[in-house]
Amino acid sequence: MSVKVITTDEYHADRHHEHAGTAADLYPETVENWKATCPTWHGHHWQMRLVPGSGTCLAPVNVVTG
Structure with a gap:
């Protein structure tokens, strides 16, 4: 699976609407x-x-400054 890259602005806009979040929001499984199937994922969002x-x-997703 390829990992989409989004900007911090996109992340914050989606987060505001609860359409994005951190890995801490998810079940550990x-x-x-995702870590096993998406080796380019930074493991955070x-x-x-x-x-x-x-x-x-x-x-x-991976979040980049911008």
Whole structure:
């Protein structure tokens, strides 16, 4: 699974609407699964988004300054 990269502004806007958060919000099993299947994930943030063919999903994201 590829890991989407978002800016801090995008993260804070999504966080405000509870569409993003930190790994601490998630079940430990979810975090471990993402770490195993998404080696480029920094292990800190997630985002809710529409995934074509799957619907609305939580997915790992990496947040960059910008």
